[in-house]
Amino acid sequence: MPAEYALSNVWIGLGVVIILFAIFYAVGYFSSRKTASDEDFYAAGFSIGPVTNGLGMAATWASLATFLGVIALILRLQVPFVYLWIQWAISIPLLTLLYGTSLRRMKAFTPASFIRQRYGKPSTVVIVCWMILIMVMYALGQMVGLGQAFELLFGVPYNVAIVVAGLATVGFITIGGMYGATYNAAFQMVVMTLAMIVPMGAIMKAMGSSGWWFPPLAYGDMVPDMIKNIPTFFDMKYDFRWYFALIPAFTLGPVALPHLAMKVFTSSSVKSARWAVVWFALFLGLLFSGTYVVGFAGNFFTATTGRVIEKADQTILILNVFYNPTLVAAFVMGGAIAAGLSTIGGNLMAIAGLVGSDLLGIIAPNMESAKRMKWGYAALGLGGLAAVLMAFNPPRFLVTSILWAFGLLATTATPAILLGVWWKEANKLALIISSMICGIIYIVISPHVLPSICVGSGLVAALGMSGGMVTIPLSFAMFIILSIGFNRMPALKAYAPTLADKQVIDRIHGWGPDYDESRYNGITWPLIISAFCVVVFIWGLQPW
Amino acid sequence: MKEKIYKKEIRITIIFSVLLLLTGHSASIFVLFPGLQQGTLWGFPIQYIIPILLGWFGIAVVCLIMTIVCNKFDDEMAEYVKTLAPENDPSTETKQK
Secondary structure (H helix, E strand, C coil), X not given: CEXXXXXXXXXXXXXXXXXXXXXXXXXXXXXXXXXXXXXXXXXXHHCEXXXXXXXXXXXXXXXXXXXXXXXXXXXXXXXXXXXXXXXXXXXXXXXXHHHHHHHHHCCCCCHHXXXXXXXXXXXXXHHHHHHHHHHHHHHHHHHHHHHHHHHHHXXXXXXXXXXXXXXXXXXXXXXXXXXXXHHHHHHHHHHHHHHHHHHHHHHHHHCCCCCCCCCCCCCHHHHHHHHHHCCCCCCCCCCHHHHHCHHHHHHHHHHXXXXXXXXXXXXXXXXXXXXXXXXXXXXXHHHHHHHHHXXXXXXXXXXXXXXXXXXXXXXXXXXXXXXXXXXXXXXXXXXXXXXXXXXXXXXXXXXXXXXXXXXXXXXXXXXXXXXXXXXHHHHHHHXXXXXXXXXXXXXXXXXXXXXXXXXXXXXXXXXXXXXXXXXXXXXXXXXXXXXXXXXXXXXXXXXXXXXXXXXXXXXXXXXXXXXXXXXXXXXXXXXXXXXXXXXXXXXXXXXXXXXXXXHHHHHHCCCCCCCCCCCCCCCHHHHHHHHHHHHHHHHHHCCC | CHHHHHHHHHHHHHHHHHHHXXXXXXXXXXXXXXXXXXXXXXXXXXHHHHHHHHHHHHHHHHHHHHHHHHHHHHHHHHHHHXXXXXXXXXXXXXXXX
16 A cells, blocks of 8 residues: 655644744845845855854755655665765865865855956856856756645645745845855754654654664664565665766765855855864764665665555655654654755855856956845846746756766866866866866766767666766866866967966965965876876776 | 975875765775675664764764864964065065066
C-alpha cells in the first residue's frame, strides 16, 4: 500500500506558513532601515559577526533539496548519495581559504568584482553571464520546488501556488537587501534544523530505536534490521573514479558560487570570516546528519512496514504525517520552505550583485553609491519576478538538476577566480577562450542538449560528473597553457596582465604596499597542475 | 622575512586544502582500500560513520585550526607590512603618475 503525504488539517499548515512569512517580512522591514548605501545593500555593510554569518552561510547552502531531493536520492541510491552530500560541507571553507578572505580584503561584493579588477571588462561580461545563467537555474529550481511545496501543503493549483509563494518570497527578500537576506537566513537555519532533527527523535522512538535522544548519530541500533531487510544499503557500489569525479564537479563548482562567496564577503573582518566558517561547519554538519538519518529512516520504513513511498522526495513529510501530530508535520513543511527561501534569497542577491553592481559598474563606472543601491533594488526585484514568471512554464534546459550546473560553473568560472588570485600570469584572452570553449563543450557532451554526443551515461552523465571530469581539467589546463603562450606573443600584448593587474594580487593577499614581481608568478607549478589535469582529462574520457 | 612569509602562506594554503579534501572525501579512501571496510562504530559500518563524522566534526576541527593558524599568519603579515615605508608603495607611484 503506497504512503501519501496529506495534512489532516490544512489550516494548521497555513498558520505555520503565515507566522513564518510574518517573521521574514518583519526582519526584512527592520533590515531595510539599516540599508543606506550599496555596501549595506550588497554586503550588509561588511558588518556580520561569525555566529550569525555561520548560520546564514549554512542556510544559504542548504536548499529545498536538503529536505526533499537528497532524501529521495538516498532512498533510491542509498549510501553513495550520502557520500556525495557530505563533501558539500567543504565548499565554503575551501572558498574562504582559497580566495574568500582575499576578496573580502578588497571589499568585493561578488567574485565578479574581482574579475573586473583583475581581468578587465570583456572577461567580466563572460564570467557574469555564466554566473547569472547558473543563478537563474538555481533560483528557478527553488521557485518551482516552492510552488510544488505550497501546492502539496494547501492543495491549491500549481500556478496559484507559484504566484502567491513567489511574490510573497520576492517581496521580503527585495525589502531587506543583504542585511535582510542574512538575518532571515540565520533564523531560517534555526527553523530548518529544528524541523529536521526534533521530529525525527519521535519517529525513531516509534520505529523502536533507543537513540531517539540524538537522531543525527544515535540510530546504530537500527542497522542490523536495515541490513537484514536491505543487505546492500551500506555498499559503496561504485568504483574509485566515481568518487574521484565528485571533486571536479561538486567540490570545485560550488567554490565559485557567487551567493556563497557573498556570505563570506559580508563578514565584519577577514578574521571574522574565518570564524564564521567554523560555525558554518558545525551548523551544516548537524543539519546534513539529520538529512542522512531521514534517508536511512525512509529506507527503514519501506523495508519494515512494506509500504511504498511513491513520491520519494516527500519522504520526510510522509514519515512525519505517519508518526507525528499534524502540527509537527506542518512545522516540518515550514522547515522545508525555509530551506528553499534561504537559498532563493542568496540566489537573488547574487543576481542583483552581478547585474546591479558588476555589469552596471562596466556601463556606468562613476555612478554614485545611492544610485547604485537603487539599481540593486531594481535588479533584485526584477530578478525575482523573472524567476516567478519562468516558474509557470520553465524552459526544460533551465530546470536541469542544479548539480549539473555546478559542473558548468567549475568549468567556466572556478579557474578564472582561483588562477586569478594565485597566478600573475593568468591572461585575459586565455580566460575568455578557455571559459567559452570548455563551457560550450560541457553543455554539448551532457545528455540534456545533444543526447547523441555524451560522455558517460545514466546518473553520472545527468549530474555532470562524467562531463565535468573532462571539461574542468581541460579548462584549467587550457587556461594555463594559453596564458603562458599568449603572454610571450608580442601581437597579443594587449591581453597580458599589466602591472596594475599584478599589483591587485599582492594587495589582496595582504602585502599592502609591498609589491614583488616574482611572487605568485612561476610557471613550474602551473605546468605541473596542467600535466595532472591532462591525466584526469584522459581518465574522464575512458568509457564510464 | 618576506620570502619566509610568502612560503608560509603557500604552505598553509596547500596543507589546509588537502586536509579539507581528505575530510570531505574520506569515503574515497574506503573505496581505494576496501580492506578498511571492516568493523563497526556505534553500531554503524565503519565506512558509513567515519565519512559522516569527518564530514561534520572533522571539517569543523580543520576549520578551527585553519582559522587560528591563518589569523595568526595575518598578524605576522600585518607586522611585516607595518615595517614598510609608504614611499615603497608602487600603487601610490602609479596614481601619482
